[in-house]
Amino acid sequence: MLRHLMALFILALAALPVSATAQDVRLPENATPSAIDRANTGGAQNLADIERRQNGAEIDDGFRRNNLGGDAATVPGLGPLGGRSDPDLWRGIRYNELPVRVSTMNKTGRVLVQDNGMWWQQFREGPLATYGAWLLAGTLAVLLLFYLLRGRIRIEGGKVGRTITRFKAIERFAHWMLAGSFILLALTGLATLFGRKVVIPLLGHEFNSVLLTGSKFIHNNVSWAFMIALVMVFVMWIWHNIPNKTDWVWIKQGGGFIGDKHPPAKKFNFGQKIVFWAVILLGFSVSLSGLSLLFPFEIQLFGHTFNLINDIGMAEAAGLGPLQGDLTPHAEMQYAQLWHAIIGFLMMAVILGHIYIGTLGMEGAFDAMGNGEVDERWAEQHHSLWLDEVKDDKRTPAE
Ligand code: HEM
Incomplete structure (x- = not known):
């Protein structure tokens, strides 16, 4: 009997600091739930909310309840997706019903995921x-x-x-325009294909990102010089070939x-x-x-x-x-x-x-x-x- 009393006493001592901490953060009984200061979480729930819920007290979860399914326009402050969850987003993408705006003028370009x-x-x-x-x-x-x-x-x-x-000078001009543009196109094309495999492991993501952004710009624009030079070379040299x-x-x-x-x-x-x-x-x-x-x-x-x-x-x-x-x-x-x-x-x-x-x-x-x-x-x-x-x-x- 005495041993049981001792054990109970020790347990009570051990529990004392825990209940004292919980007591510290718990709001007074008559405090309204919205009185909780949520500035440090930008309006989302914080430790005080969690502890009130664990203690069975009433909490104000309107910040979450009212934002279910709303998009960014109706629920500002929650980022570009508003209250939408990730599964909503991916399901939408999968069925081409996008909850987000895709910046392309072409309707077909809005298809982001397809099995092909x-x-x-x-x-x-x-x-x-x-x-x-x-x-x-x-x-x-x-x-x-x-x-x-x-x-x-x-x-x-x-x-x-x-x-x-x-x-003649015009022939050399056309040749070097063709050669210069082709070499640039080849190098930037190779970078685009092998960037992930070769450049990232060697030089990292940052470098690869800058390299590929530049490569895309060069590849898309220099292609015109290549096409013009190709026509010039064709017209000038076809008779000799x-x-x-x-x-x-x-x-x-x-x-x-x-x-x-x-x-x-x-x-x-x-x-x-x-x-x-x-x-x-x-x-x-x-x-x-x-x-x-x-x-x-x-x-x-x-x-x-x-x-x-x-x-x-x-x-x-x-x-x-x-x-x-x-x-x-x-x-x-x-x-x-x-x-x-x-x-x-x-x-x-x-x-x-x-x-x-x-x-x-x-x-x-x-x-x-x-x-x-x-x-x-x-x-x-x-x-x-x-x-x-x-x-x-x-x-x-x-x-
Ligand atoms: C550093 C790169 C290049 C050098 C040093 C070079 C050099 C030459 C030379 C010396 C000729 C004249 C050959 C002769 O007198 O008979 C020639 C012709 C020619 N080049 Fe280039 N070239 C280069 C790149 C290119 C590129 C990238 C292309 C096409 C994409 C190209 C297409 C041609 C064509 C179609 C001819 C005429 C046919 C032939 O001679 O094979 N060249 N090149």
């Missing part, structure tokens, strides 16, 4: 990024190997010191890369014609898909193309079965993005080869685009038929 997006995102982050990176790395490796095996293609017998005009019978000789002699013979060539040899047509065709395709990305949902390229491929029986022949031609506006954009990137990668691989041969790979080549003048011996060895034509033109007085 998953395969696109996985393809973009998976095969596209992986094979794209391998293509560029492989091209660099092949160029390095070629350099190690073949070395720099020299001007046999050295320069003679007499030069001949190869490209129509295939003709001298190309056969070039092909049969392996372009002069294998062996010591220099195959005859007019202004552009067959290898350069391949570069020209690759630049024109891939450049046109990358521009078209780029325009459809620049003006979302306005240019629909893929549904029509898939229907055409079905109609002419190509899909069946390739064992793909009928392709789905009835695409949602978002699927159109996803195909445009993937196509844009694939063509961009192919073009980068071609251009790496072109830059190599125009700089390190061949002595005397850069001058053609540098100051426009090439050494006569270089012209003799690489473009003998063109050199003859130019000399003949000079000899024949203009009528």
Whole structure:
């Protein structure tokens, strides 16, 4: 009995400080609940409210009760969502009934979540990024190997010191506008695709954010310079790039890369014609898909193309079965993005080869685009038929 009394006494002592604390914050019995000062929580419940509720006393929870489901306009002070809960928001987004304003003029742009997006995102982050990176790395490796095996293609017998005009100022202007814009587009495009994977782990989120904001601005605006230069180059050089019978000789002699013979060539040899047509065709395709990305949902390229491929029986022949031609506006954009990137990668691989041969790979080549003048011996060895034509033109007085 005595032991029970002792235990009760100790328990009472232990409980004393707790009830004393609760007593301190509890409002006087007659205090109205709204008398609680909620300044420190911006009007939301605070410790005094919680303790009153735990003690079974009446509390004023109007700040919460009255804000259920209200939006920001009717419930100011609770942030952009007002009294809406997150599930409300996400459900709304899922069914395109947005409780928030999406700042786009285009109605289709208000669709923020759609199931089609998953395969696109996985393809973009998976095969596209992986094979794209391998293509560029492989091209660099092949160029390095070629350099190690073949070395720099020299001007046999050295320069003679007499030069001949190869490209006029307008041609060089167009070329460098094309080259400069392409290099900027390639670098900013790569940053956009690999930023999350490569830049964030190395340099952090802040850096990547600034890099990608700048990249987007550059990519969207410099694209116009690329398209203008592409048209200029096409108009100026198309006549020199129509295939003709001298190309056969070039092909049969392996372009002069294998062996010591220099195959005859007019202004552009067959290898350069391949570069020209690759630049024109891939450049046109990358521009078209780029325009459809620049003006979302306005240019629909893929549904029509898939229907055409079905109609002419190509899909069946390739064992793909009928392709789905009835695409949602978002699927159109996803195909445009993937196509844009694939063509961009192919073009980068071609251009790496072109830059190599125009700089390190061949002595005397850069001058053609540098100051426009090439050494006569270089012209003799690489473009003998063109050199003859130019000399003949000079000899024949203009009528
Ligand atoms: C640093 C980069 C580049 C250098 C050093 C360079 C150099 C050259 C040179 C020296 C030529 C004249 C070859 C000759 O005399 O026969 C040339 C031609 C040409 N370049 Fe570039 N280029 C560069 C980038 C680009 C880019 C990015 C493009 C296209 C996107 C491009 C497209 C062309 C085309 C279509 C031709 C005519 C066909 C040919 O010669 O292959 N170039 N370039």
